[in-house]
Amino acid sequence: MDIQSTRDLLDYCQRENKSIAEAMIDQEHFKSGKPKQEIFDMMKERLEKMQRAVNEGLEDASEAPSGISGGDAVKMRAYIDAGDVLSGSIISDAMACSMATSESNARMGVIVATPTAGAAGILPGVLFSLHKNTDLDLDKLVMGLFTASMLGYIIANRSFISGAAGGCQAEVGSATAMAAGTIVELKGGSPQQAVHATAMAMKSLLGLVCDPVAGLVEVPCIKRNVIGTSIAFSAADMALASIESRIPCDEVIDTMYDIGKNMPRALRETALGGLAITPTGKQVKERLFSKTKLVKQLKGENSDESQNNDNGIKTASGVIPDRE
Amino acid sequence: MGYNSCFDIIGPIMVGPSSSHTAGAVWIGRAVFELLGEAPDRVEITLYDSFAETYQGHGTDKALLGGLLGFDTEDVRIKHAYDHAEEINLIHTFILEESCPEFNHPNVAIIKAEKGNKILEVGGASVGGGLSQIFRINNIKVEFTISTNEDLKKVVKYKNA
Numbered sequence: 001m002d003i004q005s006t007r008d009l010l011d012y013c014q015r016e017n018k019s020i021a022e023a024m025i026d027q028e029h030f031k032s033g034k035p036k037q038e039i040f041d042m043m044k045e046r047l048e049k050m051q052r053a054v055n056e057g058l059e060d061a062s063e064a065p066s067g068i069s070g071g072d073a074v075k076m077r078a079y080i081d082a083g084d085v086l087s088g089s090i091i092s093d094a095m096a097c098s099m100a101t102s103e104s105n106a107r108m109g110v111i112v113a114t115p116t117a118g119a120a121g122i123l124p125g126v127l128f129s130l131h132k133n134t135d136l137d138l139d140k141l142v143m144g145l146f147t148a149s150m151l152g153y154i155i156a157n158r159s160f161i162s163g164a165a166g167g168c169q170a171e172v173g174s175a176t177a178m179a180a181g182t183i184v185e186l187k188g189g190s191p192q193q194a195v196h197a198t199a200m201a202m203k204s205l206l207g208l209v210c211d212p213v214a215g216l217v218e219v220p221c222i223k224r225n226v227i228g229t230s231i232a233f234s235a236a237d238m239a240l241a242s243i244e245s246r247i248p249c250d251e252v253i254d255t256m257y258d259i260g261k262n263m264p265r266a267l268r269e270t271a272l273g274g275l276a277i278t279p280t281g282k283q284v285k286e287r288l289f290s291k292t293k294l295v296k297q298l299k300g301e302n303s304d305e306s307q308n309n310d311n312g313i314k315t316a317s318g319v320i321p322d323r324e
Numbered sequence: 325m326g327y328n329s330c331f332d333i334i335g336p337i338m339v340g341p342s343s344s345h346t347a348g349a350v351w352i353g354r355a356v357f358e359l360l361g362e363a364p365d366r367v368e369i370t371l372y373d374s375f376a377e378t379y380q381g382h383g384t385d386k387a388l389l390g391g392l393l394g395f396d397t398e399d400v401r402i403k404h405a406y407d408h409a410e411e412i413n414l415i416h417t418f419i420l421e422e423s424c425p426e427f428n429h430p431n432v433a434i435i436k437a438e439k440g441n442k443i444l445e446v447g448g449a450s451v452g453g454g455l456s457q458i459f460r461i462n463n464i465k466v467e468f469t470i471s472t473n474e475d476l477k478k479v480v481k482y483k484n485a
């Protein structure tokens with residue numbers, strides 16, 4: 001058993017009369033030989049770590065070492081507590097929990113990659129908002145993580161999940177797509193509906209480039225996580241309303257791959273394009289990296305590193321130290 | 325490609341900020357630690373492409389050192405890996421290069437390590453989501469992935485390579 005497409009997945013779910021989460025547990029059991037209870041417990045451990053990152057992040061107003069993120073989850077929580085939120089409690093709580101996680105990540109706190117650290121805020125955001133606002137208990141959320149991992153497994157093996165390989169569509173896009181399908185299954189939707197939600201969420205993020213300021217997983221990453229939760233809920237609600245993606249999910253995933261392959265290197269986590277090379281983005285990079293030891297040493301031998309940046313596309317050789 | 329388990333997707337549990345540039349890098353360093361059975365005396369680490377461009381912001385250097393010191397991906401000591409390396413006199417040099425001619429991926433690190441009179445060279449690529457692929461151990465081409473502590477057993481097989 002090795003499910004490589006959403007079509008395989010839906011066939012399996014129908015044949016065996018199982019949910020997507022159960023299909024994932026079956027496959028894991030089949031491939032690893034581990035007892036199902038052990039597999040469940042391992043996933044539960046991950047959920048608990050996620051919960052800790054959310055809780056810590058909601059309390060912690062400190063800045064990341066870079067000084068370019070931190071404190072926003074606390075602001076969001078205060079805004080929610082004031083009781084006049086436009087987007088309602090499901091969305092706003094998801095935003096706060098997601099921000100809390102991504103801010104913890106930027107502080108080098110302990111998080112769970114879902115599927116990556118850059119996109120680690122989306123699933124916990126969605127799950128812990130559902131936990132707070134509906135009657136879903138922690139064990140149900142663990143099942144949600146199995147749903148998410150099945151969808152992510154298909155995406156990762158057909159396409160990619162890292163910004164360096166495929167742009168942010170591969171990270172925030174994949175995580176949002178996984179979260180959308182997960183919400184549907186947790187809300188009692190069918191595997192078909194979950195797969196449609198996955199496709200609709202991913203379609204809305206196709207083409208998103210990876211352009212982190214100073215190469216840090218902070219700007220724009222944290223807010224993309226926060227907003228990813230809203231997209232996940234919108235896609236889930238559409239699917240639960242029986243709205244379908246006109247392009248089948250597997251084709252959407254394959255499109256993400258094609259787009260990623262054609263994405264210029266400058267827009268794939270090299271911090272050489274997009275928001276990273278805005279005037280402000282460049283200033284941040286200058287300010288941060290003039291401080292660190294290693295760069296000083298490199299700069300000593302190649303002091304015009306920043307000037308190589310004028311056309312926005314700097315080759316790596318600009319920072320290669322002279323080794324003689 | 326190469327994802328085998330739900331825990332490759334939901335996981336690893338790790339210190340931030342990047343699964344490919346932090347957690348994946350820990351595994352590459354850790355492969356060296358496992359092969360030597362202990363931390364090396366001296367390392368020369370070559371970072372390629374995206375690793376070379378953005379290692380500082382992602383703590384890729386700290387993560388590789390952490391792995392070389394035997395830390396897990398969720399070990400909060402990674403944040404201070406330079407201090408821990410200094411404590412045991414681990415001498416380290418980082419070299420930055422463009423694309424790796426040997427392995428076609430943006431996140432490649434090649435580690436040359438010495439321990440006593442043992443010399444070891446390991447090439448690895450962090451392919452995403454905290455999963456690393458080891459592609460060379462000394463002169464032997466290999467092909468396996470590491471994303472959990474259990475996967476480290478795959479490395480140990482090459483101990484006498």
Ligand code: SF4
Pocket residue numbers: 118119162163164167168169171172209210211212216217218219220221222224269
């Ligand atoms: S912009 Fe890049 S680093 Fe930031 S979340 Fe997206 S893929 Fe990750």
